[in-house]
Amino acid sequence: xxxxxxxxxDLLTLIHSVKGLQAIxxxxxxxxxxxxxxxxxxxxxxxxxxxxxxxxxxxxxxSKLGSGKCKAITCFYENYQVVHFNKNPLLITLIASINAxxxxxxxxxTQFEPILTDLKKVVNA
Amino acid sequence: xxxPKTLTNVLSQANTGGVQCTLLLNRxxxxxxxxxxxxxxxxxxxxxxxxxxxxxxxxxxxxxNEDNLKSYIVECEACCVSNGIFKLLLSQxxxxxxxxxxxxxxCMHANKSVPLGTLKAKITTLANYLEGPxxxxxxx
Amino acid sequence: xxKKVLLMGKSGSGKTSMRSIIFANYIARDxxxxxxxxxxxxxxxxxxxxxVLNLWDCGGQEAFMENYFASQRDNIFRNVExxxxxxxxxxxxxxxxxxxxxxCLEAILQNSPEAKVFCxxxxxxxxxxxxxxxxxxxxIKIFLTYFHSQIFREREADLIKLSKPMECKCFKTSIWDExxxxxxxxxxxxxxxNVQELEKHLQHxxxxxxxDEVLLFERAxxxxxxxxxxxxxxxxxxxxxVSNIIKQFKLSCSKLAAQFQxxxxxxxxxxxxxxxxxPNTYVMVVMSDSSIREFHFLSKHGAxxxxxxxxxxxxxxxxxxxxARKHFEKLEGVKTQNPPTAFAPR
Numbered sequence: 095x096x097x098x099x100x101x102x103x104d105l106l107t108l109i110h111s112v113k114g115l116q117a118i119x120x121x122x123x124x125x126x127x128x129x130x131x132x133x134x135x136x137x138x139x140x141x142x143x144x145x146x147x148x149x150x151x152x153x154x155x156x157s158k159l160g161s162g163k164c165k166a167i168t169c170f171y172e173n174y175q176v177v178h179f180n181k182n183p184l185l186i187t188l189i190a191s192i193n194a195x196x197x198x199x200x201x202x203x204t205q206f207e208p209i210l211t212d213l214k215k216v217v218n219a
Numbered sequence: 220x221x222x223p224k225t226l227t228n229v230l231s232q233a234n235t236g237g238v239q240c241t242l243l244l245n246r247x248x249x250x251x252x253x254x255x256x257x258x259x260x261x262x263x264x265x266x267x268x269x270x271x272x273x274x275x276x277x278x279x280x281x282x283x284n285e286d287n288l289k290s291y292i293v294e295c296e297a298c299c300v301s302n303g304i305f306k307l308l309l310s311q312x313x314x315x316x317x318x319x320x321x322x323x324x325x326c327m328h329a330n331k332s333v334p335l336g337t338l339k340a341k342i343t344t345l346a347n348y349l350e351g352p353x354x355x356x357x358x359x
Numbered sequence: 360x361x362k363k364v365l366l367m368g369k370s371g372s373g374k375t376s377m378r379s380i381i382f383a384n385y386i387a388r389d390x391x392x393x394x395x396x397x398x399x400x401x402x403x404x405x406x407x408x409x410x411v412l413n414l415w416d417c418g419g420q421e422a423f424m425e426n427y428f429a430s431q432r433d434n435i436f437r438n439v440e441x442x443x444x445x446x447x448x449x450x451x452x453x454x455x456x457x458x459x460x461x462x463c464l465e466a467i468l469q470n471s472p473e474a475k476v477f478c479x480x481x482x483x484x485x486x487x488x489x490x491x492x493x494x495x496x497x498x499i500k501i502f503l504t505y506f507h508s509q510i511f512r513e514r515e516a517d518l519i520k521l522s523k524p525m526e527c528k529c530f531k532t533s534i535w536d537e538x539x540x541x542x543x544x545x546x547x548x549x550x551x552x553n554v555q556e557l558e559k560h561l562q563h564x565x566x567x568x569x570x571d572e573v574l575l576f577e578r579a580x581x582x583x584x585x586x587x588x589x590x591x592x593x594x595x596x597x598x599x600x601v602s603n604i605i606k607q608f609k610l611s612c613s614k615l616a617a618q619f620q621x622x623x624x625x626x627x628x629x630x631x632x633x634x635x636x637x638p639n640t641y642v643m644v645v646m647s648d649s650s651i652r653e654f655h656f657l658s659k660h661g662a663x664x665x666x667x668x669x670x671x672x673x674x675x676x677x678x679x680x681x682x683a684r685k686h687f688e689k690l691e692g693v694k695t696q697n698p699p700t701a702f703a704p705r
Contacts, residue, residue: 137283152274155267156293156315166294168335171279171286197336220679223569223646227669245674254669262672356682 097216098129104209105131108202114194117141119187120213125150128184128213136189137174153180166203168196179203181210221252221356230254233345237333239313241345242326244269251323268317268326290318290342292335314338320346321353362550363413363438367427367463368445369456370395370419373481376534377445378402378416381543381580384610387534398423399435406577407551407584407639407691428462436470441546445479448510448531457521464525476527477546478518483507484533507531537599540606544582544598551584553690560690561587568644568679571629574598576641581606584640590647601643605633623673630673634680637688642680 105118109131117132119141130141156164167178170192177199179186186206188199230241231254240255248269253261276288293315316338317326327342366374376390382404396418404412417427417435427435444463450456460478467474515529530542548554557575565573565587572592575585583598594600605619612619621634629647636642 142282152271155271155274156295163296164293165296167291168294169275169279169291170289171283172289173286174279174283176275176278200335220567220682221671221675222567223671223675226675227671231669243675249674250672251675251678252669252671256668356678 097212101129101209101212101216102131105129108205109133112190112194112198112202114191115188115199116191117187117189119189120210121150121185121187123150123183123185128217132189135191141189150185153178153185166200168200175199179206181206184210184213223252226252227254229345229348233327233341236337238327238329238338238341240264240328242268242328243320243323243349244326245323246273255328264315264326264328268315269324272317272319272324288319290316290339292316292339294335316342318342318346320349321356323353325349360409360552361411361413362440363415364441364443364546364550365435365439366414366416366443366445368419368479368481369447369450369452369459370421372419372445372447372450373534374419374443374445375400375416377479377481377532377539377543378414380534380539381582382414384613386607386610390534395420398426404579406547406580410551412547412550424459428466432466433470436466439467439471439474441550442467442474442476443479443546444476445481446514448480448482448514457517460518461521464522468525474525475549476522476525477542478515478522478527478529479542480511480514480529480531482533483511483531483538484535537596537603540582540599540602541596543580544584544602547577547580547582547584554585557585557690558587560687561585564683564686565589568676569646570644571647572643572645574601574643575636576602576605576643578635578639578641581609581641605641625673630676632673632676632680634677636680636684637691639691640687642683644676644680646676 109115109118115133117130117136119130119132120128122128127141132141153164153167156167164180166180167176169176173192175190175192175194175196177188177190177196179188188202190199226243230243230252233241234255240253240261242253242255242261242265243251244265245251246269248266250262250265255261271291271293272288275291279286279288295313295315313328313330314333314335315326315328316335317324319325325342325346327338327345329338366378368374373390375393375396376385376387379385379390379393380387382402396416398418400416400418402414402416404414406412415435417423442463444460446456446460464476467476511529511531518527518529528545530538530545532538532542551557561573561575564570566589571588571590573587574583576582577584581602583602586598609619621632623633624631629645631643631645633641633643
């Protein structure tokens, strides 16, 4: 099993660990997806590179919002919530239904550390 | 009508327990009212907050089939510049929350000591209180 | 609603000049090009939408004057709402001027006893250029002010005595400064039918938005038709000055084919907003920053004092103006969207 497959499996475990979490996408600074994992419920459009790129730009703007480097952004919509973790140079996007527990989603942040380390290895290889 | 005294009074009531400032802005990013400790960057904060709002709103309408953006939170960490000897603190840790009220935006800036849940509860209460009156004013 | 306004006075006293400046967007310098008025020039000036001023600019040469008092007497002096009589301050034939004025009053008293009478002592600016250079400007100014008010007081007393039983209001005017606006504002103020109601609503608006002062200008002439003051201001001539300055500015805008719409003036202590209000008016809102900013002193743990700064940004005031606009439009009963046209000869 390749490293990428292992990573994908790890991410799927994360998705299943939080009820309502539908997709996890890890992109680079240009909005290009490095790895994408989603449950069948996830809205397909939300994971298109075009939109992911726009959020990258936004997260950079956030840094100017008064208090230093932007670490995370959480957006609440009518039916969905979107959480971004800014892990320079990568950006993690989590898409969940509005009913999902926001605190639990945010708590996933620490679990991404080993995954990101592995991912960097893959990218550099 | 926006009564200056009443409105700024309501906004200033939120500035307790770690909340730095509260501002009201329109969707174009123009500042309407401000209350807080110091006012250096109020206008810039308003402009950036609305710009982020607009871009996430667009994201929501396309990516999630016309899903309306209700609010967003930005968490920031301290930003330092170090030359090896001195460390200059450029900005402090803090969170910014923006919520829609009628057709304007309410923005709150708090330091890290305020838990996100508290911040969200605080701004929601304020937003609910302002919703009725601001809808009457019907700003565009 | 049409109101007939008679503009009379000796030939060359400046009737047409002032009319052109107030109602036809002339600047003072341009009035040199105006020739003498032959007989009566009628003009309709739409003022505040449903109020139309029917201006009768009566040429002042003796032959015409005699004619007005004799064969045209009924035609001229019937249904007059306002008589504006213009005196040239440096006229050498004071006796004759007074005689004509008296004749005119008699005719008014006979035909329109309800008419309001205004006397304008005009050209209160004249002093020979060469004399100006001999003395320092400040000395001239002090001297002139004293001299002018002295002359004006004498003339005013004479005229009031002469006008009895009619009541007459006197103004000193000059086309070169704001005094002209002051006089005309007072005149049109008397002509606006619902001015008390307008004032009441303006007062209410001012209180709601915590403004220091709110002025309402007629759109074409920029005359102040209504104002509300909550914080006393030391300059009593400020309305006319603002009228004068903004009118000039508006005219220079139109030279660039741009229509003046709004402006915001701000310094450390106040902010003033001038904006199009109803189809017939402009509004000026003055907010002092001290009332916008509030300092709350909170003592935290007994020792530390924190300062909360609160303020309402200009966009909020503009929203308030916008919201008041609907209300005042209703009050004005505006239905036609015709822009107010000035100076349309019949």
